[in-house]
Amino acid sequence: MYEMYITSCISRPRSVDRLLFCLWQLQQKQNFSNTCANSQWEFRTHWRHLRTACASHKSSYWSDRCIYTGPLTNQSAGSSTNQSTSYTTNQSASSSTNQRTGPPWRILFFGSDEFSVEVLQKLKADQTRTKSADRVVERLEVVCSPKRVPVRTYADEHHLPLHDWPLQGSCDQFDVGVVASFGFLIPKKIIRLFPYGILNIHPSLLPQWRGASPVFHTILEGDEVTGVTIIHITPQFDVGPILQQKSVPVPDRCHAIQLGSMLFNKGADMLLDCLRDLPRKLENAVEQPTTGVTNAPKLSVDQSWVRWAEQSCQEIDRLSRSVGQKLPLRSIWNDRTVKLMDIVDPTITKGLTIPVADPKPGSAHYHRPTNSVCIRCKDGWVGFRSILLKKKLTAHEFYNGYLSRDHLKDKLFESCSSKTS
Numbered sequence: 361m362y363e364m365y366i367t368s369c370i371s372r373p374r375s376v377d378r379l380l381f382c383l384w385q386l387q388q389k390q391n392f393s394n395t396c397a398n399s400q401w402e403f404r405t406h407w408r409h410l411r412t413a414c415a416s417h418k419s420s421y422w423s424d425r426c427i428y429t430g431p432l433t434n435q436s437a438g439s440s441t442n443q444s445t446s447y448t449t450n451q452s453a454s455s456s457t458n459q460r461t462g463p464p465w466r467i468l469f470f471g472s473d474e475f476s477v478e479v480l481q482k483l484k485a486d487q488t489r490t491k492s493a494d495r496v497v498e499r500l501e502v503v504c505s506p507k508r509v510p511v512r513t514y515a516d517e518h519h520l521p522l523h524d525w526p527l528q529g530s531c532d533q534f535d536v537g538v539v540a541s542f543g544f545l546i547p548k549k550i551i552r553l554f555p556y557g558i559l560n561i562h563p564s565l566l567p568q569w570r571g572a573s574p575v576f577h578t579i580l581e582g583d584e585v586t587g588v589t590i591i592h593i594t595p596q597f598d599v600g601p602i603l604q605q606k607s608v609p610v611p612d613r614c615h616a617i618q619l620g621s622m623l624f625n626k627g628a629d630m631l632l633d634c635l636r637d638l639p640r641k642l643e644n645a646v647e648q649p650t651t652g653v654t655n656a657p658k659l660s661v662d663q664s665w666v667r668w669a670e671q672s673c674q675e676i677d678r679l680s681r682s683v684g685q686k687l688p689l690r691s692i693w694n695d696r697t698v699k700l701m702d703i704v705d706p707t708i709t710k711g712l713t714i715p716v717a718d719p720k721p722g723s724a725h726y727h728r729p730t731n732s733v734c735i736r737c738k739d740g741w742v743g744f745r746s747i748l749l750k751k752k753l754t755a756h757e758f759y760n761g762y763l764s765r766d767h768l769k770d771k772l773f774e775s776c777s778s779k780t781s
Contacts, residue, residue, distance in 0.1 A: 459555045460535055464498035465635060468534040468554075470525075470542040471511040472504055474617070475575075475624045479540040479561060480511060482628035484518055496635040499534070503527060505543075536638065538631065539593060540624060543572065548595040556638055561627035562589045562598055563620060564656070565605060567648045570598035571656035575620040578610065579682040582674070586610055586619070588627040590634050592645055601645035604630050613705065615681045659683055664690050665776045666700070668721035672739045673706035688748065691722075691735075691773040694762075696749065698773075704732050704743035712741050722772035726759035733758055735773050 460466075469480055480502070487497040501521040504511045515522050523529070525544055530553070531537070537558035539546070551558050564574035565587035571577075578586045587607040591600040608623060634641045664687040666676055680689055680703040688699035714725045714734055723736040732743030733755045747758045762768050 461639060463496040463635060463638070464492075465496060465535045465556075465638070466499040466533065467497055468501050468503060468523075468531055468537045470503045470537060470539045470544075470546065470558075472509045472543050473541050474510045475541040475563075475620050476504075476511045477514050478621055478624040479538070479628040479631065480514055480520075482625075482632065483538070484520070486632060496632055501534075536635075540627070545595070545597060546593065551593065551595065556642065558593045559603065559631065559634065560591050560593045560598070560600070561624060561631055562591060563587075563623035563627065565589060565607060566591065566598060566602065567650075567653040569654055569656040572597075572658040574656040575623065576616050576659055576682045577654075577656040579614070579616055579619065580678055582678055584610055586623065588623050588630055590627070590630050591648075592642060599648060601647050603634050603641045603645050606630060613677075613681065615685055616683070617685050659687060661687060661690075662776075664688065666691050666737075666773075667775045668735065668737050668773060669775075671737055673710045673737055673742050676737055676742050677703055677706045689744075690776070692776060693724075693773050694768060694771050699748035700735075700744040700746075701748065701752075702745035704730055704745065706740070706742060709734055709743040710740035714741055720772060722774055724763060724771075724773055726755060726763055731755055733763070 467483065469476075469483060471477070471480060483497050483500055486495055487500050489495045501523065502511060502515040503523045503525055504515070506524045512522065514520075527550060531550060532553050534554055536556040537546075537551075537554050539558055539560040541561075546558060562574065563586070564570075564578065565585075566589040568574075569577050575586075585607055586609075587605060589602055590604040591598065591602055594600045606626070608626060610619065611622075614622075663679075664683055666679070666689050668691075671679070676689070680700075683689075684701065684703070688701050689703075691698055691700060708730060709727070709732070712727065712734060714727065714736075716723050716725050716736075719736045721736055721738065725734050725741075726732075727734045727741075727743060730743050730745075731754070732745045733747060734741040734743045743755075745755050747753050747755065749758070749762075753761065
């Protein structure tokens with residue numbers, strides 16, 4: 361009778377909440393155990409099925425309930441053996457009886473941006489290998505923000521199952537989680553659901569540049585060497601033990617997007633290497649050093665403002681290459697905010713002889729040979745080939761429309777702080 365009622369309710373989503381509440385009440389009653397004992401029906405199996413089938417319904421009844429994890433028997437309510445029956449919360453329930461000891465793995469991937477896609481592509485490619493004996497990925501599903509982020513687009517195009525963050529359902533059908541540029545802190549209760557925990561690809565030589573923006577800070581600080589680290593995550597950002605780490609030289613004058621793509625591509629190869637021998641890699645993981653820790657906080661718009669009197673040509677160039685593709689450099693000119701784009705190599709413009717009498721930080725001049733608006737900074741001139749005012753203008757268009765006019769040619773580019781003060 362109970363099974364017929366359960367089947368009918370599953371086919372009618374509006375009955376789900378009532379069904380789950382009834383199941384919870386029935387679990388507490390001994391006659392429920394007696395009814396189901398003869399058919400060897402396990403409450404746990406049906407409970408997990410209902411949780412999975414009804415995840416989109418977002419029912420509140422099962423979220424923090426206890427579930428029965430042993431076989432149902434005909435023991436009386438007052439027996440001593442019944443008192444020792446084991447229960448566990450759904451957050452810590454894992455499929456320990458089905459835990460694998462080697463690949464291929466069932467993987468839940470956490471990602472968001474274009475860097476995440478670099479890793480997801482390689483995991484997907486491995487899953488579709490012709491020779492099944494060479495695979496390290498058997499099952500692949502994706503967790504991301506409900507927003508239309510690059511990972512969601514890729515998953516939709518390649519028919520990968522998607523889950524919105526924060527997770528509403530169970531993760532206990534996966535062996536290991538993988539994080540790549542996710543942007544959210546994963547709590548301990550979720551980490552514990554994976555028999556092998558969660559691995560994170562971090563684009564730096566940890567403990568250097570812990571945080572949300574390691575690639576951008578690598579370029580901003582002028583590092584000549586960076587790297588990739590695979591860690592076993594903890595409920596704190598980037599502090600888990602290291603499974604694998606490799607150094608990578610930073611290409612000359614590369615941009616953050618270019619460097620990030622290169623690092624995550626390499627990180628994906630390292631991840632697959634770790635997954636091929638995951639139990640041994642976890643056993644040999646080493647704690648991060650306590651020295652050499654630096655932080656890489658999330659980028660903010662304030663970082664895009666140029667301080668002409670304080671920053672050198674090289675510093676402005678690094679600022680442009682680190683944040684410029686996401687946050688164009690900003691300045692104030694003629695009481696209006698302008699965005700400066702397409703910076704010229706500072707080795708070309710720094711030592712130029714510009715015909716400006718008594719140049720000050722922020723003085724501007726159109727330099728025809730480089731087709732750029734050159735602006736004076738702390739130790740020389742910095743050139744930009746595009747400027748966004750009302751619309752995007754080339755340096756030549758900006759000169760013809762503004763700088764060539766007598767009442768505007770002596771206007772200075774100013775930093776936000778100098779203007780507000």
